[in-house]
Amino acid sequence: MNVIESLKNEVCILMSNDTAHDFEHVMRVFKNAQRICKKEKVNEKLVLSAVLLHDIVSYPKSDKRSKLSSVKSAEKSKKILKKFDYTKQEIQIISDAIRDHSFSQNKTPKTIEGKILQDADRLDALGAIGIARVFAVGGSEKRPFYNISDPFCNHRAPNDKVWTLDHFYRKLLKLESLMNTKSGKTEAKKRTKILESFLNQLKNEIN
Secondary structure: OHHHHHHHHHHHHHOOOOHHHOHHHHHHHHHHHHHHHOOOOOOHHHHHHHHHHOOOOOOOOOOOOHHHHHHHHHHHHHHHHHHOOOOHHHHHHHHHHHHHOOHHHOOOOOOHHHHHHHHHHHHOOOHHHHHHHHHHHHHHOOOOOOOOOOOOOOOOOOOOOOOOOHHHHHOHHHHHHHOOOHHHHHHHHHHHHHHHHHHHHHHHHHO
């Protein structure tokens, strides 16, 4: 697996300083993927390669190109993987996994490698770290915490481009039902409870 360490070093140099999509995010997803791989029959090298490269292009959420981040990361990954002597088939599997993993693409990856990448990445959007990432992004985009009139989206559609808390209802609370693997679902359920606990506590504090 020496190629993974070499790839890791390459990615560390490439990653942006975006708090929610920095190298530390990649390494948390890496650990999530390793745990899932232990329960699945899969080529771990391909999964971990996809994980390392999945966010090498990451446009800010306010950028019109944001939905293309995974597509551009997939394209860029092909050039990098060629340097490390991956076969054409391996490069295709990895780049397809990267292209299809993101929530904004609204796709279920066709391969097990893609499914594991998607699950591992989504787990980092849940739990305590998920809460921290939501507010880090909201702060960087200068969004208010919540809609004063209806903080918890009881009578309106969530709009996370305007209010940070809306992202829980627009995306995060949906992720548990969208997980692909059994171990991913199990961990997502635990982490979703942390989100729900946070929201209940917030209701008590601001109502």
